[in-house]
Amino acid sequence: MHIVDGALSAPVLVxxxxxxxxxxxxxxxxxxxxxxxxxxxxxxxxxxxxxIHVPVxxxxxxxxxxxxxxxxxxxxxxxxxxxxLLLQAVFxxxxxxxxxxxxxxxxALPAVLVHYACRRGIAAESxxxxxxxxxxxxxxxxxxxxxxxxxxxALSGAEFVPAAQLVLFAHLPVMAVEALLSGAAVLLxxxxxxxxxxxxxxxxxxx
Amino acid sequence: xxxxxAAVALLLACVAAGPAQAHKVVAxxxxxxxxxxGEVGFSSGDMAPAGTLVEVFDPAGxxxxxxxxxxxxxxxxxxxxxxxxxxxxxxxxxxxAETILAAADMPGxxxxxxxxxxxxxxxxxxxxxxxxxxxxxxxRDEIKPLRREIAAYKEKNDLQAVLGGxxxxxxxxxxxxxxxxxxxxxxx
Numbered sequence: 001m002h003i004v005d006g007a008l009s010a011p012v013l014v015x016x017x018x019x020x021x022x023x024x025x026x027x028x029x030x031x032x033x034x035x036x037x038x039x040x041x042x043x044x045x046x047x048x049x050x051x052i053h054v055p056v057x058x059x060x061x062x063x064x065x066x067x068x069x070x071x072x073x074x075x076x077x078x079x080x081x082x083x084x085l086l087l088q089a090v091f092x093x094x095x096x097x098x099x100x101x102x103x104x105x106x107x108a109l110p111a112v113l114v115h116y117a118c119r120r121g122i123a124a125e126s127x128x129x130x131x132x133x134x135x136x137x138x139x140x141x142x143x144x145x146x147x148x149x150x151x152x153x154a155l156s157g158a159e160f161v162p163a164a165q166l167v168l169f170a171h172l173p174v175m176a177v178e179a180l181l182s183g184a185a186v187l188l189x190x191x192x193x194x195x196x197x198x199x200x201x202x203x204x205x206x207x
Numbered sequence: 208x209x210x211x212x213a214a215v216a217l218l219l220a221c222v223a224a225g226p227a228q229a230h231k232v233v234a235x236x237x238x239x240x241x242x243x244x245g246e247v248g249f250s251s252g253d254m255a256p257a258g259t260l261v262e263v264f265d266p267a268g269x270x271x272x273x274x275x276x277x278x279x280x281x282x283x284x285x286x287x288x289x290x291x292x293x294x295x296x297x298x299x300x301x302x303x304a305e306t307i308l309a310a311a312d313m314p315g316x317x318x319x320x321x322x323x324x325x326x327x328x329x330x331x332x333x334x335x336x337x338x339x340x341x342x343x344x345x346x347r348d349e350i351k352p353l354r355r356e357i358a359a360y361k362e363k364n365d366l367q368a369v370l371g372g373x374x375x376x377x378x379x380x381x382x383x384x385x386x387x388x389x390x391x392x393x394x395x
Contacts, residue, residue: 033387040380
C-alpha cells in the first residue's frame with residue numbers, strides 16, 4: 001500500500017505534501033488531551049500492523065488499520081498515521097521520505113472520511129449495530145486508500161483503471177480482514193469502554 | 208484501563224506475528240563474467256514475475272538499454288560502457304525497485320576474467336584463461352547463496368526496530384501531553 005520513492009511525478013509529490021501538511025495541522029488542533037493516548041496507541045498499532053502479511057497469489061499485502069484509527073480519532077488520525085508512516089519509512093524502509101505526503105493523504109484521508117460517514121452508526125444503541133458500522137468503516141477505508149493510491153499513480157502517468165484494479169484486487173483480502181478486525185474492536189470498545197466513542201459524540205456535539 | 212490492556216495485548220500479538228518480512232521491492236545487481244546479473248523481487252522472498260521490464264540508465268539518467276527478468280526474477284545485461292549503471296524495475300502498484308552497480312564493480316573493472324594474466328602455466332595462455340574462467344564461475348556459484356543471505360539480512364526487521372519505533376511513539380505521546388498541558392495551564 002505504500003508507494004515508494006521514484007514512482008510518482010514531482011507535482012503529485014508536492015500536492016500530496018501540501019495536503020498532508022494541512023491535514024496534520026487540522027488534526028493537531030483537534031487532538032484534545034483526552035485523545036492523545038488513543039492517538040498514540042493507534043499510531044503504534046498502525047506502525048506494527050504493516051508487518052502482518054496476508055499472502056495474496058504471488059505477492060502479499062499487509063494490514064493497515066486506518067479505518068479503525070479514523071473511527072476513533074477523526075481528523076487526529078492524520079498526525080497519528082503520519083507518525084506511523086514516518087517511522088515505517090525510517091525503520092523498515094517502507095515507502096520513502098519523499099512520498100511521505102502522498103502516502104499520508106492516501107491513508108489518513110480515507111480514515112477521516114470513514115469517521116464522518118460512520119460516526120452516527122458507531123454511536124448506535126446496540127453494540128452489534130455499532131460493530132457492523134465499524135466493519136463497514138474498516139473495509140471502506142481500505143477501498144478508499146486503494147483508490148487514492150491508484151489515483152496518485154494515474155496522475156503520475158500510469159493508466160488509472162488497470163492500476164486501480166490491480167491495487168483494489170490485491171487488497172480485497174485485507175478489506176475482509178480489516179472489516180472483521182474493526183468490527184470486533186468496535187464491539188469490544190463499546191462493551192468495555194463506551195466513552196471511547198462518547199468522546200466522539202461530544203466532539204460531534206460542539207463541532 | 209481495560210481497553211488499554213486490550214490494546215497492549217493486540218500490540219503484543221502483532222509483535223509476535225512480526226517475523227513476517229517487509230513487503231517491499233528489492234533488487235540487486237552484480238558482475239557475472241562479462242555480464243551484469245541481477246535479481247528483482249519482493250522482500251517477502253517472492254521473485255518478480257517473468258518478463259518484468261528492467262530499464263538501465265547511467266547516473267545522469269540517460270537510458271542505456273533494457274532487459275527482462277526470467278522466471279526466477281533474474282535479469283542479465285551486457286554492459287557497453289564502463290559507467291555506473293542504474294537498474295530500475297516497475298512492478299506496478301507503486302512498487303519500483305532501483306539498484307545501482309558502481310563503475311568500480313563493473314565486469315572487467317575488477318579485472319577478474321579479462322585482464323589479470325594467470326601465472327604462466329605450462330599449458331599456455333589459452334589453458335590458463337580456461338582455468339581462470341572455470342574458477343571464476345565456481346566461485347560465483349559458491350557465493351551465490353551468501354549473496355542472497357546478505358540481501359535477505361539487509362531486509363530483516365528485527366524486534367529492536369519494532370520496539371524502537373514504539374518507543375518513539377510513546378515519546379511523542381509524552382510530548383503531546385506536555386504541549387496540551389501547557390496550553391491548558393495558560394488558558395486556566
